[in-house]
Amino acid sequence: MEQIKPNHLGGANFEARTVKNIIEPAKSIPNKVSVKAALDEMQARAIHSSLVIDQRGELLGTLSTIKMNRNVGGWGHDPKTESVEAHIEKTSAYCFEDETIAEAEQMVLNAEVGEVPVVTREKLLVGTINIEAIAREKRWRKRFEPLRSRA
Numbered sequence: 001m002e003q004i005k006p007n008h009l010g011g012a013n014f015e016a017r018t019v020k021n022i023i024e025p026a027k028s029i030p031n032k033v034s035v036k037a038a039l040d041e042m043q044a045r046a047i048h049s050s051l052v053i054d055q056r057g058e059l060l061g062t063l064s065t066i067k068m069n070r071n072v073g074g075w076g077h078d079p080k081t082e083s084v085e086a087h088i089e090k091t092s093a094y095c096f097e098d099e100t101i102a103e104a105e106q107m108v109l110n111a112e113v114g115e116v117p118v119v120t121r122e123k124l125l126v127g128t129i130n131i132e133a134i135a136r137e138k139r140w141r142k143r144f145e146p147l148r149s150r151a
Helices: 035-044 065-074 101-111 131-150
Strands: 028-030 049-053 059-064 115-119 125-130
Touching: 028 035, 035 049, 035 065, 049 125, 059 065, 101 115, 101 125, 101 131, 125 131
Parallel strands: 028 049
Antiparallel strands: 049 059, 115 125
């Protein structure tokens, strides 16, 4: 992997800076909990979807409160005993921590979402990156790029 060389202002080129420079912590739900426990946790955090990880911390996908309520309640299953595993959406977009911010931006735009999980190459969850963090990086670059070119 190519090492990123910081400029004299302490930053690095937007195209070369990696996602791990701007990731935010991610909260997740373990894959072995019941639907009720997952729904309670998501309600407490006032969210409608959550990342799901296994016992190693590997990203398995996402859960949706709407999908779980519809499937579990609609099929007459007991949410206290039904595992969330059957309700994990496995086709979620994600990016790797060693990808550039520019690559992550393209991933977010292509997936048409505001935020994507960030994983290691072993697919262990390390955080999230969102379009606002990417926009801040771009604004920083636009503001300080002219200063770097004069140096």
